[in-house]
Amino acid sequence: MAGGEADLVLTRCSTGVGAGVRRCAATLVNGNSFQCLAIPHASGANDVVPVQWPCSDDAEQQWYLKPQADGRVTIINKNSQKCLVVGGATSGTKPIQWTCDSDNPPGRQDLWIHDSDFRLRSMYANLCLAIPNSSTTSGIEPILWTCTTNNDQTWQ
Secondary structure, eight states: OOOOHHHHHHEEEOOOOTSOOEEEEEBBBTTTTTTTEGGGOOOOOOTTTOOEEEEOOOGGEEEEEOOOOOOEEEEEEEETTTTTEOSOSSSOOEEEOOOOSSSOOOOOOOOEEEESSSSSEEETOOOOEOOGGGGGOOTTTOEEOOOOSSSSGGGG
16 A cells, blocks of 8 residues: 555544445545535535535545555545546546446546645546645635646645
8 A cells, every 4th residue: 555545544534334445534635725625515426526615524525545556546435435537638627426437446537646745646647636726715626737746736
């Protein structure tokens, strides 16, 4: 297991369930806005774009990390039990919540690396999850962007 993956699950954990799923759900807090990655309105639907939102203990802001090969993880929303996935490989693409790939191993669209700079990097797009223009506004949808060391790309 990669060090970055373990670092992602900090002290903001609650008990989880599910075979093969890490037993701790963690909030993903943006290093610039200090807001959490959330699924709006606790939606269980496919194709929903997450947003940054003031942190709470609500399940739509909790994420399980399911370890995969080579330090990669799938990121699963506690409320919907759906994965954070990527549908495109260009800068500006918005990630979505989607039914998790049942293949073993899962498809590259489902795989992420939480690296040593605390960025979430899509294995499919080789781009990082970022808050556009370093916005601190609630409700902003994250995008994939060229990886940098800017705080708007860090998630702890």
